[in-house]
Amino acid sequence: MRPSVLFPLFAPVTTIPGIGPRFAKLLEKIGLTRVVDLLWHLPTGIVDRRYAPKIADAEAGRVVTLVVRVDRHLPPGNPRLPYKVRCFDDTAWLHLVFFRPKPDYLAAALPVGEVRVISGRIERYRDEIQMTHPDHVGTYEDYGSIATVEPVYGLTAGITPKVMAKAVRTALGRAPTLPEWLDAALVAREGWQAWQPSLAAIHVPADEAALDPQSQPRRRLAYDEMLANQLALALVRARHRRLPGTPIAGDGRLRDQARAALPFTLTGGQEAAIAEIAGDMASDFRMLRLLQGDVGSGKTVVALMAMLDAVEAGFQAAMMAPTEILARQHHATIAPLAAQIGVEVALLTGRESARARGAVHEGLAEGRIPIVVGTHALVQEDVVFKALGMVVIDEQHRFGVHQRLALTTKGEGVNVLVMTATPIPRTLMMCAYGDMDVSRLAEKPAGRQPIDTRVAPTERLRDLLDGLDRRLRQGARAYWVCPLVEESEQVDLAAATDRYEALCRRFGADRVGLIHGRQKTAERDLAMARFAAGETRILVATTVIEVGVDVPEATVMIIEHAERFGLAQLHQLRGRVGRGKDASTCVLLYQGPLSDNAKARLEIMRETEDGFRIAEEDLRLRGAGEMLGTRQSGMPAFKLGDPLAHADLIEIARDDAKLMLERDPGLDSVRGQALRTLLYVFERDAAVRLLRSG
Ligand code: ADP
Ligand code: MG
Numbered sequence: 001m002r003p004s005v006l007f008p009l010f011a012p013v014t015t016i017p018g019i020g021p022r023f024a025k026l027l028e029k030i031g032l033t034r035v036v037d038l039l040w041h042l043p044t045g046i047v048d049r050r051y052a053p054k055i056a057d058a059e060a061g062r063v064v065t066l067v068v069r070v071d072r073h074l075p076p077g078n079p080r081l082p083y084k085v086r087c088f089d090d091t092a093w094l095h096l097v098f099f100r101p102k103p104d105y106l107a108a109a110l111p112v113g114e115v116r117v118i119s120g121r122i123e124r125y126r127d128e129i130q131m132t133h134p135d136h137v138g139t140y141e142d143y144g145s146i147a148t149v150e151p152v153y154g155l156t157a158g159i160t161p162k163v164m165a166k167a168v169r170t171a172l173g174r175a176p177t178l179p180e181w182l183d184a185a186l187v188a189r190e191g192w193q194a195w196q197p198s199l200a201a202i203h204v205p206a207d208e209a210a211l212d213p214q215s216q217p218r219r220r221l222a223y224d225e226m227l228a229n230q231l232a233l234a235l236v237r238a239r240h241r242r243l244p245g246t247p248i249a250g251d252g253r254l255r256d257q258a259r260a261a262l263p264f265t266l267t268g269g270q271e272a273a274i275a276e277i278a279g280d281m282a283s284d285f286r287m288l289r290l291l292q293g294d295v296g297s298g299k300t301v302v303a304l305m306a307m308l309d310a311v312e313a314g315f316q317a318a319m320m321a322p323t324e325i326l327a328r329q330h331h332a333t334i335a336p337l338a339a340q341i342g343v344e345v346a347l348l349t350g351r352e353s354a355r356a357r358g359a360v361h362e363g364l365a366e367g368r369i370p371i372v373v374g375t376h377a378l379v380q381e382d383v384v385f386k387a388l389g390m391v392v393i394d395e396q397h398r399f400g401v402h403q404r405l406a407l408t409t410k411g412e413g414v415n416v417l418v419m420t421a422t423p424i425p426r427t428l429m430m431c432a433y434g435d436m437d438v439s440r441l442a443e444k445p446a447g448r449q450p451i452d453t454r455v456a457p458t459e460r461l462r463d464l465l466d467g468l469d470r471r472l473r474q475g476a477r478a479y480w481v482c483p484l485v486e487e488s489e490q491v492d493l494a495a496a497t498d499r500y501e502a503l504c505r506r507f508g509a510d511r512v513g514l515i516h517g518r519q520k521t522a523e524r525d526l527a528m529a530r531f532a533a534g535e536t537r538i539l540v541a542t543t544v545i546e547v548g549v550d551v552p553e554a555t556v557m558i559i560e561h562a563e564r565f566g567l568a569q570l571h572q573l574r575g576r577v578g579r580g581k582d583a584s585t586c587v588l589l590y591q592g593p594l595s596d597n598a599k600a601r602l603e604i605m606r607e608t609e610d611g612f613r614i615a616e617e618d619l620r621l622r623g624a625g626e627m628l629g630t631r632q633s634g635m636p637a638f639k640l641g642d643p644l645a646h647a648d649l650i651e652i653a654r655d656d657a658k659l660m661l662e663r664d665p666g667l668d669s670v671r672g673q674a675l676r677t678l679l680y681v682f683e684r685d686a687a688v689r690l691l692r693s694g
Contacts, residue, residue, distance in 0.1 A: 002680050008174040008522070009036040009681070016170045017165065026158045027167075035078035036681075038171035039199060040639040041164075043151030046205050049119045050147055055129055056091035065119040065147040066131075067140070067247060068094055070110045070429050075103065076676075082132075085110050087118075093126065097132040109137050117143045133162070143184075149205055153404040172203050178681070181674035182223070183656060192220040213645040222641035223649045226431075228678050229638075230650070230657035232687035233434025237288060238661055239690045242524035245286035246413035248311025250278070254307050257341040262301065264445065270302050277306045277417060280437065281390065284643045287415035290433055292424070293441030295575025296448070299419045302441070303392045304334050306417055311343060311370045315389025319373045320407055321393045324349050324521055325528070329550060330394070331373040338371065348374035348383070351521055379406040390415040421572070425612075425619045427647040430654055431638075451578040451609060453586045455562070455602045464558070464587060465506060471556055471585075474538050478556035480540045481573055483564045499560070500540040516542040560587035562605075565599045568616035570605055578609075588641075597621055619644055667691055 002010065007326065012034055014024045032038055052065045055488065068087035075083055083101040087094045096118065100108065110116060120134035135686070136146045153164045175196050180187070193216070201217035202211060209215055213222070255274075260267065266274070273291060280287035281513040293299045307317035319334075327349050335345040345359045363369035367386030372378065384590075388411025408414040435634075468478060480503065482496040500514040511601065512538035513527040531539040533552045557577045564569060570588070577584040588602055604617045627650045643650060664672040679688050 001675055002685065005176050005178065006677070006680055009034070011035050011174075013038065013167065014396055016167050018170075019167055022460065023159065023163065023167075026575065027155055028325070030156045030446070035171045035174050038168045039175060039203075040170060041153060042202060042640065043205060044154055044212065045152035046208060046211065047135075047150045047152060048207075049150060054091040054149055055089050055094045058129065060122055060124040062122055063120065063134075063135075064122050065117065065143075066094065067115065067117055067143070069115050070112050073110070074102075074110055082198050084170070087116070090609040092129055095128050095130045096134060097130050099133075115140050117146050119146050125179040138441070149207060151203055151205055168203055170199060178677055179670075179674040181678040182220075182227070182672065183671070186652070186656070188222075190216065192216055192218065193225075195220070195224065206589060213642055219646065219649065220638070222638075222646045223653060224637055224678060225641040226649050226653040227656060227675075228682035228684050229641075230434055230653040230685035231435075231660070231675060231679060234654075234657040234661050235687045237434060237436065237689050245284050245415065246315070246389055246411075247284055248281040248313045248315055248415060250309040252312070254312050254341055254343065256268050258305065258308055258337060261337060261340045266301065267298065267441075267443055267445055269441045269443050270298055273302045273441060274305045275286075275302075276437075276439045277302070277686055278309050281309060281415050283305070286413050287390070287417065287437075288542050289417050289437040289439060291417055291419045291439050291441070292429075293419075293421065294443060294444070294581050295572055297421075297441040298445050299394075299421065299441060300330060300333055302439075303394075303417060303419060304337065306390065307371050307392065308338075309344065310415070313389065315387050316364065316367065316369070316385050316411075317371050317390045317392070318378055318385070318388060318407065318410075319371070319392040319394065320378050320468065321373070321375060324351060324375055325524070326394065327373055327375045328525065333550070334371070334373060339427055343370055344368075345373060348372055348377050348378075350375060350377035358673055383410065385410050387411065388414055390417065392417045392419060394419045395421060425616050427643050427650050428619065430650050431643050434654060434657070445629065447581055448578060449581075449583045451557075451574060451584045451586050453588065453606050453609075455588045455590065455606055457590050458591050459562070461589070464589070468538075468556065468558070469507070472511075476582075477531065477534065477551065477554040478538045478558060479573075479576055480538055480558070481559045482540065482542055483545045483559075483561045489539055496542050503540060505536055510535075510644065511537045512540065513538070514540045543573070550579065551576075553582075555580065555582050556585040557586040558589065559582070560589045561591055562602060563590040563594055567604060567614050567621070571609075571611055571614045573610075574605070575611075 008015075008307070012024065013019050013027055014021060015035065017036075019027070027033070032041060047063055049063055049065045052067075053059075055066060056066065058064045065592055068089050069089055070087045070092075073085050083098045083103070085098070085106060087096060096110070113528065115138060116145075117136070117138045118131065118134040119136040120131045120346070123130045123132065126662060136142075138146050151165065151168070152161065153168065154459065155161065155164055176197050177194070180194060182192070193201065198217040198220040205211065210217065212218065276292075277287065277289060280289055291299055291302060303319060307319065319330060321330055325668065328347065331345060331347040335347075336390070338345045346363060348357065348360050350357075354362070360369065360372065361383060364372060365384045365386060377383075391407050392415055408416055418433075418436075471478070477491065482497065482499055482668040496514065496516055500512060503512045513531050515524045515527045519527075527539065530536045531554075534553065553608065554577050557574055559565070559570065559573055565573070574586045577586060588604060588605060590598070594602070601617075601621055604614060608614060641649065643674040660667075660675065662670070664671075667676050676691070677686070678687055
């Protein structure tokens with residue numbers, strides 16, 4: 001249960017005076033539904049209203065706060081002209097200008113003969129000193145609250161700056177004084193203030209410097225958030241390890257057979273990963289290990305070996321992939337190999353017929369099926385295992401954490417291996433996984449050749465097609481990727497279809513295939529299969545091929561509008577070629593003119609194939625926000641912290657969380673109790689529950 005001291009923070013925004021259902025609806029559009037959301041809504045700028053000259057001295061273009069006396073109202077003769085109110089001080093006249101005014105309001109706000117404090121931007125128009133639609137009009141008593149530094153907030157249509165500022169101010173008033181959850185030594189070293197004053201410093205900024213992510217208050221709040229995140233991850237991990245693991249120790253029999261059946265020799269990296277995984281599984285702890293390896297580094301076979309380890313020991317294993325295509329592909333890779341050594345691998349994706357699904361369900365429940373590969377259909381309630389001992393989760397950042405947990409609860413002490421093909425920068429990795437065990441496949445399988453990457457403007461299309469023609473004559477196979485433009489899938493599809501038709505005209509319809517996200521699975525699988533079999537030579541695709549497909553004979557990758565893709569995505573796409581013995585080429589076609597940033601990004605692609613370097617550069621060039629964007633939904637989205645700007649804090653937070661749980665695993669000490677509150681503040685409630693039940 002959330003501590004009651006936090007109730008006001010988690011109350012709906014409608015508890016704020018002036019925010020009724022209408023405003024609440026508008027605020028909801030930008031994700032502000034509760035009081036606490038307003039606190040996390042950081043200012044994006046400031047307006048300094050402390051410049052308070054006499055009217056005659058006021059510099060045009062600047063925001064000023066002026067003390068004036070109202071002289072007279074000047075309603076226009078023609079309604080299209082503005083309504084003016086003339087004011088003065090002892091140096092000059094000032095004309096306040098209002099378009100489409102409400103005269104009643106103006107009469108009340110600016111009574112003739114009275115002194116008023118007004119604030120807004122000064123303009124000079126012909127000989128007049130003017131201010132159009134002042135931001136503030138108040139009485140002399142309001143001077144102190146108007147002539148200040150005002151925070152500027154991200155808004156949405158219908159919410160004025162004034163409404164927003166007032167709402168945030170009220171929210172700030174509701175922020176309770178909370179016990180300090182940070183380590184005193186750290187606070188002293190960084191010179192931080194407590195939580196509540198830090199929030200106030202951000203929402204009542206003294207100057208521009210308060211907006212700097214490296215300002216002390218911002219760092220403090222970022223650290224709070226990072227710490228909550230690390231602590232939650234550490235708790236999940238601690239609990240995972242504390243649960244009695246099922247020690248799984250195979251005798252190596254099936255793995256040896258599989259090795260013998262493989263058409264290649266495993267790399268040193270693959271063997272090392274297999275050994276690390278086997279070590280984890282044999283221990284009393286539950287395994288929670290990340291297998292990280294660049295595209296094409298050969299993770300699947302490592303996963304298979306791990307699953308065979310479980311099968312040898314008499315358990316079942318499940319592998320979950322994020323998409324239908326990928327699940328099928330894994331199955332297609334693994335099943336024949338396993339069949340050679342007499343191990344059945346079932347497929348479960350939710351697309352199979354009810355009868356086929358029923359058979360798999362039965363086989364799993366009775367323990368007849370040792371290995372199953374599937375999509376999230378695996379976590380459905382009616383899927384029951386006789387003795388699930390380990391699960392492999394591929395491309396896990398696409399799954400929510402709860403889905404991951406759901407699968408692991410289908411057995412006792414289930415060992416978990418997470419695979420990710422996206423090379424994630426170290427800091428982001430820590431945000432997403434905390435202090436998880438990691439095996440990395442650094443080297444590529446032997447015999448791979450570097451991919452020759454070229455960058456070319458769309459104008460070179462004709463030359464490109466001639467070159468492609470030559471390659472095809474030599475027997476090559478090519479992917480041709482058309483990007484998805486956010487706005488409209490229809491338009492995208494049209495672009496891909498147009499390209500497909502153009503290529504059909506040039507190379508012959510029987511040699512060109514097309515796959516996209518709107519196709520029926522069967523249709524897509526057929527197109528994929530024909531390309532894999534070499535019946536078609538060019539496969540035009542929208543980014544559905546991004547994940548996983550494996551056709552070693554494909555040696556040409558053409559990506560249109562490469563400038564629209566993120567680096568990580570380009571890297572993933574490029575990784576679809578260069579998988580076989582033959583030399584591969586990747587052409588990044590761009591539509592100029594390119595921004596400097598876009599140029600730099602394409603240049604990096606040309607320079608390196610090192611996924612980790614690309615990921616670091618991507619983070620640097622795009623910022624963490626983009627990388628953590630909605631597409632990779634499993635990644636925590638931070639409200640106050642920025643994995644790039646606050647990378648140093650993430651490391652400190654990780655060590656802090658780890659040390660804390662070593663000393664006080666139940667979070668019972670004074671600081672431990674305060675940390676529980678922190679977890680609630682950042683809504684890691686689930687993590688607190690782990691404490692209770694653990
Ligand atoms: P990823 O890490 O992207 O999932 P895969 O597991 O799909 O990579 O492997 C990519 C390709 O490399 C597959 O065709 C696989 O059979 C092959 N492969 C894996 N390990 C080796 C190896 N040691 N030597 C040669 N080829 C390998
Ligand atoms: Mg793979």
